[in-house]
Amino acid sequence: MRFLCLYKPAKREGTPPTQKEMAEMGKLIEESMKSGKLLATEGCLPSAGARVRLSDGKFSVVDGPFTEARKWLAALL
Numbered sequence: 001m002r003f004l005c006l007y008k009p010a011k012r013e014g015t016p017p018t019q020k021e022m023a024e025m026g027k028l029i030e031e032s033m034k035s036g037k038l039l040a041t042e043g044c045l046p047s048a049g050a051r052v053r054l055s056d057g058k059f060s061v062v063d064g065p066f067t068e069a070r071k072w073l074a075a076l077l
Contacts, residue, residue: 009015017025032038051062 009017029038029041053060
């Protein structure tokens with residue numbers, strides 16, 4: 001099973017990471033790959049995915065990460 005992890009920094013959107021942040025992420029990726037915990041670092045397809053949430057000890061899965069356009073159109077009509 002594969003998971004997507006997103007990191008949302010507290011910086012303003014579009015602010016590039018610092019050299020220190022890049023070095024730290026590179027070290028984390030290298031250590032994770034060597035240990036066998038990380039298998040790949042490729043991106044996701046734009047139309048595939050789901051959102052998994054843990055709330056009150058229970059998991060829920062919904063289509064995601066974005067609502068499909070046809071669902072928005074149906075809601076507007």
